[in-house]
Amino acid sequence: GAGVSQTPSNKVTEKGKYVELRCDPISGHTALYWYRQSLGQGPEFLIYFQGTGAADDSGLPNDRFFAVRPEGSVSTLKIQRTERGDSAVYLCASSSLAGTYNEQFFGPGTRLTVL
Amino acid sequence: QQQVKQSPQSLIVQKGGISIINCAYENTAFDYFPWYQQFPGKGPALLIAIRPDVSEKKEGRFTISFNKSAKQFSLHIMDSQPGDSATYFCAASAANRDDKIIFGKGTRLHILP
Numbered sequence: 001g002a003g004v005s006q007t008p009s010n011k012v013t014e015k016g017k018y019v020e021l022r023c024d025p026i027s028g029h030t031a032l033y034w035y036r037q038s039l040g041q042g043p044e045f046l047i048y049f050q051g052t053g054a055a056d057d058s059g060l061p062n063d064r065f066f067a068v069r070p071e072g073s074v075s076t077l078k079i080q081r082t083e084r085g086d087s088a089v090y091l092c093a094s095s096s097l098a099g100t101y102n103e104q105f106f107g108p109g110t111r112l113t114v115l
Numbered sequence: 116q117q118q119v120k121q122s123p124q125s126l127i128v129q130k131g132g133i134s135i136i137n138c139a140y141e142n143t144a145f146d147y148f149p150w151y152q153q154f155p156g157k158g159p160a161l162l163i164a165i166r167p168d169v170s171e172k173k174e175g176r177f178t179i180s181f182n183k184s185a186k187q188f189s190l191h192i193m194d195s196q197p198g199d200s201a202t203y204f205c206a207a208s209a210a211n212r213d214d215k216i217i218f219g220k221g222t223r224l225h226i227l228p
Binding site: 004033040041042043044045048056059091093101102103104105106107108109 | 119147161204208214215216217218219220221
């Protein structure tokens with residue numbers, strides 16, 4: 001079966017612009033996570049969805065960042081008024097929460113570059 | 116505050132050698148410790164994971180050693196191969212099954228052919 005997919009794979013934008021990043025989780029996975037990975041760093045948590053609702057958004061850096069998951073499947077991460085410091089790889093992960101461990105399956109990421 | 120500290124930052128090992136990566140954590144609420152492997156341009160992939168009720172877990176050439184009292188755990192890669200060259204992340208997660216994963220900063224491993 002297909003894994004987690006993310007589009008676009010690369011996004012270049014100018015400072016101040018609005019961007020949307022899309023995540024398609026593994027079919028049937030109820031939990032969806034967004035992480036941000038800066039160069040040379042480990043992924044950092046942004047937000048977690050259980051179904052359609054954001055169960056934990058404590059990692060969102062400020063109110064320019066927003067994410068939705070309206071039908072409990074596909075999720076979109078939205079960044080307003082982008083800044084150069086937003087440049088990073090944005091990773092999406094999903095989990096079925098069916099096992100003992102919280103095994104999260106990651107997509108390939110979207111590389112965002114803000115000029 | 117860095118909740119999961121990983122070392123070394125980079126590591127070079129001869130083919131056939133043992134690669135060892137170390138991690139330490141602070142939060143005693145963590146009870147799930149996965150290791151992820153990441154190749155350039157790809158997302159992290161789960162390699163092996165351990166719960167603190169065991170001191171060691173082995174899967175093929177990969178072994179996690181866990182020291183609960185010291186709050187430390189390590190990844191050992193036996194008979195390291197060039198295909199193992201990647202960035203490795205240790206990580207930790209708290210008691211709730213759906214909790215976020217806290218990652219270390221990563222170790223860039225290079226296996227010499």
